[in-house]
Amino acid sequence: MTKYIFVTGGVLSSLGKGITAASVGTLLKHSGKNVGMLKIDPYINVDPGTMSPLEHGEVFVTKDGAETDLDIGNYERFLDAAFLKTSNFTTGQVYSSVIERERAGGYLGQTIQVIPHIVGEIVNRIKKAGEGHDILVVELGGTVGDIEGLPFMEAIRQMKHDDEVAGTFFIHVTLIPYIKAAGELKSKPTQHSVQELRRIGITPQMIIARCENPLPKTFKKKLAMSCDVSPNSVIEATDAASIYDVPMSFLRQNILKPIAKELDLPELTPDMTEWDALVKKIVQPQGRVVIGFVGKYLALKESYKSLTEALIHAGAHLDSRVEICWVDSEEIEDRGAEALLSDCDGILVAGGFGSRGVEGKIQAIQYARENKVPYLGICLGMQLTLVEYARNVLGLEGANSVEFDENTPHPMIYLIDNFLDQSGGMQLRTHQSPMGGTLRLGEYPCDTKEGSLIRKAYNGETTIYERHRHRYEANPAYREQLEKAGMIVTGESDGLIETVEIEGHPWFLGVQFHPEFTSRLQTPNPSILAFVQASIDAE
Numbered sequence: 001m002t003k004y005i006f007v008t009g010g011v012l013s014s015l016g017k018g019i020t021a022a023s024v025g026t027l028l029k030h031s032g033k034n035v036g037m038l039k040i041d042p043y044i045n046v047d048p049g050t051m052s053p054l055e056h057g058e059v060f061v062t063k064d065g066a067e068t069d070l071d072i073g074n075y076e077r078f079l080d081a082a083f084l085k086t087s088n089f090t091t092g093q094v095y096s097s098v099i100e101r102e103r104a105g106g107y108l109g110q111t112i113q114v115i116p117h118i119v120g121e122i123v124n125r126i127k128k129a130g131e132g133h134d135i136l137v138v139e140l141g142g143t144v145g146d147i148e149g150l151p152f153m154e155a156i157r158q159m160k161h162d163d164e165v166a167g168t169f170f171i172h173v174t175l176i177p178y179i180k181a182a183g184e185l186k187s188k189p190t191q192h193s194v195q196e197l198r199r200i201g202i203t204p205q206m207i208i209a210r211c212e213n214p215l216p217k218t219f220k221k222k223l224a225m226s227c228d229v230s231p232n233s234v235i236e237a238t239d240a241a242s243i244y245d246v247p248m249s250f251l252r253q254n255i256l257k258p259i260a261k262e263l264d265l266p267e268l269t270p271d272m273t274e275w276d277a278l279v280k281k282i283v284q285p286q287g288r289v290v291i292g293f294v295g296k297y298l299a300l301k302e303s304y305k306s307l308t309e310a311l312i313h314a315g316a317h318l319d320s321r322v323e324i325c326w327v328d329s330e331e332i333e334d335r336g337a338e339a340l341l342s343d344c345d346g347i348l349v350a351g352g353f354g355s356r357g358v359e360g361k362i363q364a365i366q367y368a369r370e371n372k373v374p375y376l377g378i379c380l381g382m383q384l385t386l387v388e389y390a391r392n393v394l395g396l397e398g399a400n401s402v403e404f405d406e407n408t409p410h411p412m413i414y415l416i417d418n419f420l421d422q423s424g425g426m427q428l429r430t431h432q433s434p435m436g437g438t439l440r441l442g443e444y445p446c447d448t449k450e451g452s453l454i455r456k457a458y459n460g461e462t463t464i465y466e467r468h469r470h471r472y473e474a475n476p477a478y479r480e481q482l483e484k485a486g487m488i489v490t491g492e493s494d495g496l497i498e499t500v501e502i503e504g505h506p507w508f509l510g511v512q513f514h515p516e517f518t519s520r521l522q523t524p525n526p527s528i529l530a531f532v533q534a535s536i537d538a539e
Contacts, residue, residue: 010193065442329360346535351379382510
C-alpha cells in the first residue's frame, strides 16, 4: 500500500509549496523510493489551458497530452521523471466527473452532496495517482481557509483513517514575517494557520518555515511548541541562490528523519553527489553567456518557467551562467532588433498565441539569420522563421500565418482540418473549434535528417520524442521553394514539418515542439543544450 505526504500552505500564496513538495520527492527518490507526485488545484477551470499566462503562469504539458499546472513541471525537473495527467486535477474536473456520473444514473438516484460524493471523488483520484508508488507526495494548491479548498482538506483528513492507506504525513508551509521596525520575527501567522488546520481536523507533523534568514534556536523551539511539532520538525526554507539548492538545504536539516519515523520507513540516506555538483555550477559557474529571450508575456516571467529553467540546466552542464536578456517583441517593433539584441550571444524566440508582438519576433529572426547569430525558435518561434524566410528570401509579399491573417496570399502556416492525435486517433480542427481541446498536445515522434543540427544535438538519434502544444502547422506546399532557397526541413512527424534549419548559418534551428518540457536538472534537453553551447562558441 502507498504512503502519502500532504503539503499544505498557510498565511499567503506563493510561499514555495511546489518547490517544497518537489524537494521532498527528490530526496525520497534519491533514497531509493518509488515516488509519485500530485498537484491538486482548487480552481473551477477544468484545466489551465485557456487561462492567461499573465494570471496563472505557464501551462505545462505532460507526456500523455494533459495541460496542467506549472508545478508538474517542477516535479519533472526535480525528480527527472515523466508524470502523467493523473498527477494533476482540479475542482472543475472533480465536479465534471461527479455530474457526468449522476447524469448517467451512476449514483442510483441519490442526492449528490459535497460529502460524501465530491470528497469521495477526490479521495479516489488521490489513490489512483498513488497506485504503484511507495510514496505519493501531494501538494494542495491555495491557502488553508480558502472556501474552494475545503472539500480537498476534508478528503485528506479522511485519508488518515483509510484502511487502504499505509500512512500519512502532513507538512505545512507557512510564512515567518520579520517586522523591521520592531526588529522581531513573528510566529502568530503560523500559529493561526495551524489552528485553522486543526479546526478542519488536520494536525501538521512538520512546519516548513519560509523566512529570509535562518531562525534563532529559541524561536524555532517556540514555534515547535506552539504548533505541537517536535523541534527537529521545524525546517527553515530560507531564500536560496537557486531553487535546486532547496533539497540540499532540507537535507542539511535532516528533514527525512522525522518523515521516516512517522511513516515507519528505514533510515533514508539519499545520494545527492551529482545533484550537489550541478547546483554548485549554477551558483558559481566558470563561464557566462547572454541569451536574448524574445517574448511577449514578460510581465510575468513564470509564463516561460520551463524554458528559463531549461536554460539553467544547460548552463549547469556547460559550467556557464546563462544570463537572460529579456526583450519584449513589441519593443523591437518600435526600436528595431539591433538596438535590443546586438549584445546577445544567442537569440531565442519563444512560443505564444495571438498576433500581438509577432512582427517584432519576425524582425528578431531576420536579425539572427542575417548576422549569423545562433538562433533557436520554439513553436511560434519556428513558424515565424518560415514567414520571415518567405518574405525576405523568397520575396513572397504578404506571407503570413493564417492565425494572424486569414486572407494571406501565402499561408506559410495553416490550420490542418485533420490530424492524428496523441493516441493515434483522427481529430478535427477548424477556425470555429473551441479553444480548449483543439491543440496538438503531448508527446509525438520526430524523424530527424542525417547530418542535421537536430540529429547531432540528440547524439545521432534517428527518431526523437518531444511534446507539443499548438494548433497551427507549417504548410508543406511551400517546402520545395524553401529548401531550394536554403531552408531545410530536418525533422518530420507523420508528414508534418517539425524542425527547420538554414544552410550556411553557424547554428539556426526552428522546432515545432516544446523542448523545454523534457529538460531536467540532471538531463538537460539536447536541443537547448546544443543552442547554449553554440552561443558560447560564438562569443
